[in-house]
Amino acid sequence: MSPAAFCASLLKWYDANGRDLPWRHTCDPYAIWLSEVILQQTRISQGTAYWQRFMQAWPTVETLAAATEDEVLKMWQGLGYYSRARNLHTAAQQIVALGQFPRTLEEIRRLKGVGDYTAAAIASMAFGVTAAAVDGNVYRVLSRLYAIDTPINTTEGKHLFTRLADELIHAAPHTALSPQGEETSGASLFNQAMMDFGATQCTPQSPLCLLCPFMEDCEAHRRGIAEELPVKLKKTKITTRHLIYIYVRCHGYTTIHRRGAGDIWQGLWEPPLFENQSLSQWPGHLRQLAIGVKHVLTHRILMADFYVLDTDQRPPLPDDYIWVPESRLSDYAVPRLVEKLVEMIA
Ligand code: ADE
Numbered sequence: 467m468s469p470a471a472f473c474a475s476l477l478k479w480y481d482a483n484g485r486d487l488p489w490r491h492t493c494d495p496y497a498i499w500l501s502e503v504i505l506q507q508t509r510i511s512q513g514t515a516y517w518q519r520f521m522q523a524w525p526t527v528e529t530l531a532a533a534t535e536d537e538v539l540k541m542w543q544g545l546g547y548y549s550r551a552r553n554l555h556t557a558a559q560q561i562v563a564l565g566q567f568p569r570t571l572e573e574i575r576r577l578k579g580v581g582d583y584t585a586a587a588i589a590s591m592a593f594g595v596t597a598a599a600v601d602g603n604v605y606r607v608l609s610r611l612y613a614i615d616t617p618i619n620t621t622e623g624k625h626l627f628t629r630l631a632d633e634l635i636h637a638a639p640h641t642a643l644s645p646q647g648e649e650t651s652g653a654s655l656f657n658q659a660m661m662d663f664g665a666t667q668c669t670p671q672s673p674l675c676l677l678c679p680f681m682e683d684c685e686a687h688r689r690g691i692a693e694e695l696p697v698k699l700k701k702t703k704i705t706t707r708h709l710i711y712i713y714v715r716c717h718g719y720t721t722i723h724r725r726g727a728g729d730i731w732q733g734l735w736e737p738p739l740f741e742n743q744s745l746s747q748w749p750g751h752l753r754q755l756a757i758g759v760k761h762v763l764t765h766r767i768l769m770a771d772f773y774v775l776d777t778d779q780r781p782p783l784p785d786d787y788i789w790v791p792e793s794r795l796s797d798y799a800v801p802r803l804v805e806k807l808v809e810m811i812a
Contacts, residue, residue: 724786
């Protein structure tokens with residue numbers, strides 16, 4: 467199948483099946499960038515609500531740059547992987563220092579936290595640059611169409627699929643109408659079409675091959691191996707960490723500290739934590755709240771025990787702990803796991 471024929475079928479499919487999403491009605495690079503960063507972290511339904519809250523709080527890159535990191539982390543709360551929020555904030559300040567949003571692939575790529583995928587997504591959707599945004603959807607669609615079993619998480623795989631996607635996107639028309647009838651660059655339409663096609667038609671499990679415009683051309687379908695592709699090498703072993711949190715309650719106040727660099731949840735707040743330590747030297751009577759609360763992160767499983775210490779006297783703690791009224795605890799960005807603890811307390 468020629469690149470031009472592929473593009474024609476893909477864009478026709480997109481015209482009939484494309485999703486109407488709020489950031490698809492704008493060419494504002496800031497709005498598009500924000501949507502991409504959020505959508506790397508969550509599904510469309512949840513991501514849309516976050517995107518709207520961010521856009522409302524900080525409608526421009528200048529306003530986001532002027533926010534405090536705490537405010538940004540707080541707004542990000544619940545999405546996880548907080549380094550993305552910190553990078554977003556840092557990159558906003560980079561952009562303000564530049565004087566305008568960078569317009570080329572190379573310049574966009576230099577923003578903190580922006581990789582090849584995000585740079586191509588922004589450059590194509592905001593500025594019409596012909597660059598393929600190669601995400602998991604693109605790996606899946608292309609690995610199936612050509613029945614390629616090169617693992618996608620290798621340098622060779624990344625180069626191979628990026629080269630293929632770039633060849634295809636260059637056959638897209640210069641401009642065309644979006645499904646909503648707005649004039650849009652072909653590169654933008656191609657990238658968004660690939661995302662939607664991968665997300666809703668060429669899905670990881672049970673792809674809708676019988677309704678697929680590429681059924682006749684798809685080598686994986688012909689061989690009956692669509693669901694086995696793409697191939698991914700198994701890498702890091704998932705390890706388990708055991709955490710013990712103690713929620714201290716003293717005359718309506720509780721104590722938290724901010725996590726430092728070099729571990730998970732940098733910059734977020736948490737109550738006293740014991741990890742690989744005995745609780746025996748902790749003063750007073752601990753009330754057990756929950757044991758073995760499981761929390762899954764990308765490369766780790768956390769098993770947490772929660773305790774409450776009700777006390778009349780503030781226990782001695784390291785200098786970085788602060789005391790906050792329990793009613794103000796929600797002002798602080800905390801990991802989801804700590805949020806679970808707080809929900810049990812309330
Ligand atoms: N996932 C990441 N970016 C997206 C976009 N622009 N549209 C739909 N899904 C996405």
